[in-house]
Amino acid sequence: MTLAKLKQYNGKNGQKAYIAYRGNVYDVSSSPLWKNGIHKKIHEAGLDLTDAMENAPHAEEVFVDFDIVDTLDQESNSKSDWVKWYRKYHPHPMLVHFPIALHLFAAGLDIIFLFYQEASFATAVFYTFFVSTVMGVLTMLSGILSWWINYQLAFTHIFVIKLSFSVITLLLGIAGISIYLNNPDVVYLNNLQSMLYHGIILLTGVTVIIVAYNGGKITWPDKEQ
Numbered sequence: 001m002t003l004a005k006l007k008q009y010n011g012k013n014g015q016k017a018y019i020a021y022r023g024n025v026y027d028v029s030s031s032p033l034w035k036n037g038i039h040k041k042i043h044e045a046g047l048d049l050t051d052a053m054e055n056a057p058h059a060e061e062v063f064v065d066f067d068i069v070d071t072l073d074q075e076s077n078s079k080s081d082w083v084k085w086y087r088k089y090h091p092h093p094m095l096v097h098f099p100i101a102l103h104l105f106a107a108g109l110d111i112i113f114l115f116y117q118e119a120s121f122a123t124a125v126f127y128t129f130f131v132s133t134v135m136g137v138l139t140m141l142s143g144i145l146s147w148w149i150n151y152q153l154a155f156t157h158i159f160v161i162k163l164s165f166s167v168i169t170l171l172l173g174i175a176g177i178s179i180y181l182n183n184p185d186v187v188y189l190n191n192l193q194s195m196l197y198h199g200i201i202l203l204t205g206v207t208v209i210i211v212a213y214n215g216g217k218i219t220w221p222d223k224e225q
Helices: 032-037 081-089 091-116 119-151 157-182 184-188 192-219
Strands: 018-021 024-027 067-071
Touching (some): 081 091, 081 119, 091 119, 119 157, 119 184, 184 192
């Protein structure tokens, strides 16, 4: 069976739900955990889950009760050298921690600044926020690559949330940087623009937590099988 043929068995509109793992194609249609072709709001039926399962807390033992209905065409399943290199070194997990930590640091430092109004704190907040926003771009690009390589761009609930809040964080970052560069003294003012700047700094501390939480759910989903 080719990947193109496998995609037809996505568990939707009365279709059977098939998934592939290490060259075997399994029929998971009977499982309530694959209702409508979606598993744990992460995985979609009709895809090769070999790469995605590398990060899962379980392996092929979860398929022991399902019938093997076919094998996956190895020629269609082959990956280029750069994809193998990408999966070996995992750039996204390596990159993602930095912007999350820096956004949280900027938010925490801004809270301190609001109480003490020290210029050094204001400067540190901006540059930390600036670096975290720039690094966020690289993290998003690597995340999209990981989404494509490991999950074939499966548009499930958890990925929608993660992608949406990543974009929101980036847009907030651009807005916050623009406000500060337009007038660095905005941090000391008591007007709408100042409230917006500080609000953005604090809000991104929340949005990255949502991104991080859902990223963790992808790597460590519920243990129910």
